[in-house]
């Protein structure tokens with residue numbers, strides 16, 4: 184018998200809401216959305232956590248400007264997330280020292296359970312999860328082991344990406360989606376395609392060529408138009 | 423002492439099992455302790471016993487069984503043991519927390535692939551439970 188599933192809900196007992204940022208297609212901006220969302224909530228002085236669940240390819244630490252080989256999650260009857268920029272941050276990168284972790288599905292599933300079983304978040308208003316693209320092991324594990332989770336689906340305006348959300352809507356996961364963020368929208372984009380997903384639109388974010396310079400600098404990132412759009416989405420989500 | 427977190431998981435799982443059956447005593451509980459995670463068995467036992475006491479659960483026989491780690495390479499199909507792997511000392515701690523991290527620090531000793539699997543001896547699980 185695997186002792187971890189039951190303890191996972193125990194570890195999240197004091198977490199008010201868990202929001203997982205998901206997408207059908209890769210590279211649509213999940214990591215930037217998830218990290219900025221957590222930073223924006225921290226700026227509102229809310230106790231917030233950010234958990235990078237892109238286990239084979241974590242990158243939230245790059246957005247936060249955290250050097251994973253220089254920080255270690257403190258040990259205290261389990262492990263405590265690292266406190267940075269007013270939020271609690273946990274990533275596998277702390278253990279892989281930022282190196283690649285080639286894993287098959289069974290390994291991904293084990294990492295998910297282990298991380299959630301040993302990390303003590305304490306009291307949080309919100310825990311934001313960054314996830315790998317597509318609807319694979321991590322997404323299925325989140326849905327199975329974190330019953331109250333809400334999915335924030337990120338898509339570009341491209342039909343290739345929206346089509347994948349339409350498919351998501353039809354799966355057993357569709358009901359968990361609390362809203363959609365359209366990211367990297369071009370000028371004049373009208374979200375008529377989204378209708379077929381049935382999801383609620385949270386915000387439309389344009390493509391900002393200067394965003395790259397803000398990666399690793401949360402102070403700068405929070406001052407961008409991108410962060411303002413994330414704030415808009417948060418207002419809709421939290422009301 | 424991350425062993426406490428593992429002990430809590432074991433006790434939570436056993437208590438969940440017991441409460442479904444409306445009992446609070448266990449005749450025998452065997453906990454398998456995988457070699458790869460290098461858990462401190464003394465601390466784990468102490469924590470498990472304390473936590474059961476706190477929950478008012480009586481466990482007549484509590485046994486911890488070491489499980490040797492065995493790896494298999496998905497590229498060449500060969501298997502080997504932990505001592506053949508040569509995991510660097512400073513990586514042991516990370517592996518202690520998340521055993522899968524061994525993938526970062528090791529390669530197949532035969533063909534150099536990183537497409538490896540651990541087929542036994544990964545971490546802590548409940549081997550058997552008798553009421």
Ligand SMILES: Nc1ncnc2c1ncn2[C@@H]1O[C@H](COP(=O)(O)OP(=O)(O)OP(=O)(O)O)[C@@H](O)[C@H]1O
Nearest residue numbers: 209210211212213214215316367388389390391394
């Ligand atoms: N609105 C935007 N304007 C400009 N650049 C953006 C925008 N949103 C995201 N980016 C950039 O696009 C790239 C991909 O973003 P990100 O890594 O967050 O996507 P992802 O969905 O997490 O990717 P993956 O699926 O690989 O995890 C990054 O370089 C990011 O900085």
Ligand SMILES: [Mg+2]
Nearest residue numbers: 213214237242
């Ligand atoms: Mg990402």
Ligand SMILES: [Zn+2]
Nearest residue numbers: 495498530533
């Ligand atoms: Zn091999």
